Amino acid sequence: MIQAHDSLIVLILGRGLIPVTQLFGLYVLFSGQQGPGGGFVGGVILATSMLLSLLIFGTDASQSRLAHRALHGDGVGLLLFVFVGGLCLIGGGEVLNYAALEIPGLDVAARRYLGIVLTQIGVALDVAVTGVSIVFSLSASNGDSHA
Amino acid sequence: MTFAFEIPLLVLLILTAASAMLVKDLVSSVFILGSYSFFLALVWAWLGAVDVAFVEAVVGAGLATVLFLLTLFGTNPKDTRLRRPPTPWAAIVGLPLLGLLLMYGANGLPEFGDPASPASTHVSPVYLANSLKDTLTPNVVTSVLMDYRSFDTLIETAVIFTAGVACALLLRRDQG
Numbered sequence: 001m002i003q004a005h006d007s008l009i010v011l012i013l014g015r016g017l018i019p020v021t022q023l024f025g026l027y028v029l030f031s032g033q034q035g036p037g038g039g040f041v042g043g044v045i046l047a048t049s050m051l052l053s054l055l056i057f058g059t060d061a062s063q064s065r066l067a068h069r070a071l072h073g074d075g076v077g078l079l080l081f082v083f084v085g086g087l088c089l090i091g092g093g094e095v096l097n098y099a100a101l102e103i104p105g106l107d108v109a110a111r112r113y114l115g116i117v118l119t120q121i122g123v124a125l126d127v128a129v130t131g132v133s134i135v136f137s138l139s140a141s142n143g144d145s146h147a
Numbered sequence: 148m149t150f151a152f153e154i155p156l157l158v159l160l161i162l163t164a165a166s167a168m169l170v171k172d173l174v175s176s177v178f179i180l181g182s183y184s185f186f187l188a189l190v191w192a193w194l195g196a197v198d199v200a201f202v203e204a205v206v207g208a209g210l211a212t213v214l215f216l217l218t219l220f221g222t223n224p225k226d227t228r229l230r231r232p233p234t235p236w237a238a239i240v241g242l243p244l245l246g247l248l249l250m251y252g253a254n255g256l257p258e259f260g261d262p263a264s265p266a267s268t269h270v271s272p273v274y275l276a277n278s279l280k281d282t283l284t285p286n287v288v289t290s291v292l293m294d295y296r297s298f299d300t301l302i303e304t305a306v307i308f309t310a311g312v313a314c315a316l317l318l319r320r321d322q323g
Contacts, residue, residue: 028201032286032289032293033284033285033286033289034285034286035286036197036198036200036201036286036288037198037201038198038286038288038289038292038293039293039300040202041198041201041202041205044202044205044206044209044210045205047210048205048209048210048213051210051213055213074308074311074312075308077304077308078304078305078308081300081301081304082301085297085301095298096294096297096298096301098282098294108283109283112282112283112284112294113283113284115294116282116284116289116290116293116294119293119297119300120289120293122304123300123304126304126307126308127304127307129311130307130308130310130311131210133311133314133315134214134310134311134314135213135214135217136315136319137314137315137317137318137319138214138217138218138221138314138318139217140318140319
């Protein structure tokens with residue numbers, strides 16, 4: 001259980017910082033094929049943006065409802081990763097051989113691009129949800145020890 | 148290579164690492180550890196490992212600090228029973244000897260950036276030469292992580308998922 005911060009400066013700074021952090025996380029996630037970045041870092045930055053709202057506005061605030069919703073996505077990222085691997089298997093290739101991704105009307109380059117993007121999104125979802133979930137677990141145990 | 152920037156960076160790295168261990172207050176220790184991660188990220192960027200620097204800055208200086216702090220707030224912050232035991236004489240004699248041994252062993256390591264070192268002659272040239280042709284992805288790190296070694300990444304993702312589930316099982320026992 002985390003209470004809202006009582007400083008006006010922190011509240012207003014958080015309101016401005018959180019959307020920028022989310023946007024930067026998405027940019028890092030989708031620019032992983034051209035430069036440094038990728039699923040893991042993008043997921044951690046997305047998790048950090050949700051943690052900022054949890055730490056600044058408290059766990060029960062309406063600003064933190066995205067983090068609460070993220071908790072229901074536990075395992076979705078891993079499933080997406082395995083699903084892409086299975087699609088490649090259906091397309092006649094090895095598991096996670098993106099050239100065999102079973103999507104009609106795409107050439108090999110687009111298939112490889114799509115395969116890497118989808119698996120990166122899977123990794124990012126998994127990492128972001130796990131980060132938020134661990135923080136919720138830690139704050140839940142804090143509430144027990146002080147109650 | 149200019150040393151005007153790198154030498155203070157390495158000195159700050161060692162200073163923050165030592166003070167994170169020596170400082171008495173655990174909350175200060177966590178923040179010093181965060182700044183240590185930040186300096187380490189700069190060192191990674193200096194060595195050319197930009198992806199590792201990115202992860203170190205975000206995870207080490209950001210996420211790990213929050214997790215450490217939440218763990219600290221869950222414990223009693225005024226625990227006065229925390230005492231450092233006196234250093235045993237075996238450590239005073241043995242650790243410098245171990246350091247000397249490691250320095251002696253470091254002489255046999257290949258030079259930094261040596262093209263003939265084992266790490267850069269085994270599979271790295273194959274990846275560097277073929278990754279754009281094979282995977283059609285400009286970033287070699289991403290093509291190794293997500294295409295050549297995508298099974299590794301899949302299992303890593305499963306490990307992260309397991310860590311989250313294990314934390315929830317251990318810490319959220321009393322809740323619905």
